[in-house]
Amino acid sequence: MAVITGSGIAGKRARTRNRAPGHASRMRFVAISLVPILSLIVLFSIVPIGIVIWLSFHRYNQLAPTSPWIGLRNYEFAFQTDPFFRNALGNTLKYALVAVPANIVLSLPIALGLNQIERLRALFRTAFFMPVVASAVAVSLLWTTIYDPQAGWLNAFLNQVGLSSQPWLKDPDLAIWAVLAAAVWQDLGYNILVFLAGLQGIPDDFYDAAKVDGANAWQRFRGITLPLLQRTTVFVLVLTMISYLQEFTHIQVMTQGGPIRSSETLVLYTYTKAFEDLQMGYASAMSIVLMGIILVITLVQLRLLRARWEY
């Protein structure tokens, strides 16, 4: 190390010569390209993860001069004291546990049907997919007008067929389900497409072979379609669950969480706490709880379903 003369330079040269030609220019390319991109990732993904964990252990208010460390008190407050957290958590689970099966029970048969028809398939697919590309805010406003107790079409239709009007979004027992129906309507097309892609990935040979063996349509569905669609179904289940556990936009636009917090989801409550009540420490703790719930539910789903999909 002490001898930094001739031999050191020679050694460096020898090393450089051992590398493939142009190594230096390649490394320069890698550095110049990756440094800005990774800085963005660090700044907007990794640093925020650190901040949200830090915040969850502190009492933090942007306007307050100090942010004292309070350990797990934010988490304790959520689970032991705050009735609104429990309410929001309950609403979120209720919402996701109904929306996911509803979505799959509707999208799978439609995909199966679309897979059977060839003519007009593109047209029907467009019809089912249009709501997916529309903005969730526009869709929420549209459904708000449909649900309007006085001027809405839904009540007009119900009256037409002899049923009585409902208050829909104004009714604490109905509001969350009314929003859910609108959200499922908007999202359905996406899962239809994914199921359709899964169905089209099943080779025709399988069906032909089963037909030769005399299997009827139901047997072919049970014996071929269902098992080979398992992978797609797991994918759809997990992703749909994750997205419904994060429901915000439809609820925020259509009911603002009301009436009397009956449709307030966890993300909406977190948002309100953080940006209206400015309790960012507490809100951070709640959002970490949400992440934990999403992680656990995803892992449980994968564990339960993987056992059945390994063929």
Added chain:
Amino acid sequence: MATTTTPHAGSLHRQRRFRRIGMVILYTLFGIVAFTFTLPFFLMMSNAFKTSSEILRIPPTFIPRDPSLSSFRTVINEAPYFRWFGNSLLVSLSVTAMVLLTCSLAGYIFAKFTFPGRDAIFVVLLMTMMVPFPVLLIPSYLVVNKLGLVNSLWALIVPGMTSAFGIFLMRQFIAGIPNDLIEAARLDGASEWAIFARIVVPLARPPMAALGIFTFLAAWNDYLWPLIVINDLNKSTLPLALTFFNSQHAQRYDLVMAAAAMAVIPVIIVFVIFQRQIVNALVLAGLK
């Protein structure tokens, strides 16, 4: 044809007829379901074309008696609608262009270069994908606030300029491009940037189209993030502006639906034109 009386042909014939009846039922069913399904969009257009007096009728009329464009005119005259539209377009196009550049570049590097710490960095990148966005809402706001970007369109563009998911998607695809192609160009004396621009990018078009469409739609329809970082009406994007417009014109469903329709229709037109690509893109982008 008429004289084929062998039992086998008869059963085949019967089977075919059953199949045809089944198809008729299926198509009819689909027609009804698809019509019901798209009905809300007709209702949106119906309200948008009503006059301010007809909108008050109870029960609501299904087809406007006196269709007029007055509500569209009111939206354009009373609100900076084109400004909102322009903001949305500017933000979505900038984000999409940047995502395409950064993700294809980083994806190429992770796929085809070896450098110290590559695999560790890639694993960290994958881990950031698992964190749901709402969890990062508060800290991202604090970061953007610290950078002095709050309440400017930069707040909507800068944090979205790259995506871990996009890098992952591009890396998976570019890994399949033969190394020989890249090496050959290198031997011919092409610079690293030229190799990226002239060889990798043209070959990586399919996943780039997918990523671009996915990113554009997400940026165009985003609501939660603009809601937090923008509070100036002139800097609003369309979804955010729609809720504001709605709060200003509560119960004026003709105006609200006209504004909503003007936000939705351009996307639907683009969707119908690029239908095949968009459908493939969203399925591909989802199947991470």
